[in-house]
């Protein structure tokens with residue numbers, strides 16, 4: 393019989409699980425039911441025991457590694473903590489969120505306990521064996537992977553499972569002791585960009601994609617980059633949407649062709665050579681919606697687009713709704729309505 397360990401970690405509060413961790417818990421609960429496996433949840437963080445109440449209703453065995461050493465992500469301590477949780481759980485399958493904190497240490501931990509690891513897992517299923525699904529070649533080929541090797545570590549992509557939302561309750565937590573390694577890295581704090589400079593928001597419900605049309609000559613024969621810039625930033629501020637960009641728009645800045653939107657980088661680029669985010673809804677503006685870009689929208693649920701071109705890619709079955717209209721006018725009107733509502 394398989395035994396499943398879900399490795400989780402706390403968020404910046406130190407005492408609550410991250411959303412991606414709760415998604416991994418859902419994956420663990422579902423897989424344990426499917427293959428009749430026992431389930432353990434391991435929690436790592438400053439106040440890991442306090443975070444356990446959120447998953448008490450799973451009925452899983454709960455293990456915690458807590459203390460100041462785990463207040464901040466750091467390879468040496470996180471790897472030691474995860475290794476201790478794995479050894480205590482003696483699991484054959486280890487599920488973990490593909491967060492930056494765990495992506496950094498998971499392969500090392502798998503190696504320490506003689507295991508194997510696969511990453512970017514999007515789905516799990518099982519009967520006699522455990523099957524893990526992931527995409528290759530820029531989300532074009534979907535593969536189902538199975539391994540005999542154990543323990544088998546599986547890092548789950550964010551947004552592929554619902555976050556566990558069982559009733560919080562009193563949890564019986566077993567504290568796991570960790571022999572701390574000598575540390576050479578002292579974490580002094582975090583430096584983050586200003587909130588309005590942070591335009592990539594993976595947890596946002598809406599992906600707002602801007603295309604090169606925002607910086608092209610408009611019907612009056614002029615370009616209106618300053619207006620485009622404030623319309624886009626206002627929309628992001630009012631909706632909390634995540635900002636994506638077409639390659640054409642992101643490239644303009646890199647090549648210095650003309651003054652373009654200063655808050656956009658290649659990190660915002662969506663598509664075959666960009667990212668493939670998972671938001672419930674997507675709104676594309678001033679963008680043609682060609683095939684490479686559509687690859688980037690594979691996991692977007694509801695798709696809408698605003699384009700002046702009635703023959704653009706979005707109108708050919710790539711979007712649910714296409715508004716053949718001027719995005720400058722529509723977004724200005726939308727922003728005014730949102731402002732009034734707020």
Ligand SMILES: Cc1cc2nc3c(=O)[nH]c(=O)nc-3n(C[C@H](O)[C@H](O)[C@H](O)COP(=O)(O)OP(=O)(O)OC[C@H]3O[C@@H](n4cnc5c(N)ncnc54)[C@H](O)[C@@H]3O)c2cc1C
Pocket residue numbers: 602603604605606608610637638639640641661662663664665666677678679680681682684685688698699700701704717718719720
């Ligand atoms: C190997 C390869 C990989 C690629 N990878 C990617 C990728 O990962 N991501 C990506 O995005 N592209 C990628 N591309 C480029 C892609 O093929 C397109 O060239 C690009 O996506 C087009 O960007 P765009 O739609 O913003 O610009 P354009 O094609 O210039 O379209 C601009 C659109 O804006 C509309 N418009 C203009 N003004 C307005 C207005 N006021 N209101 C409404 N609409 C307006 C126009 O009608 C037009 O349809 C790749 C290409 C190659 C060859």
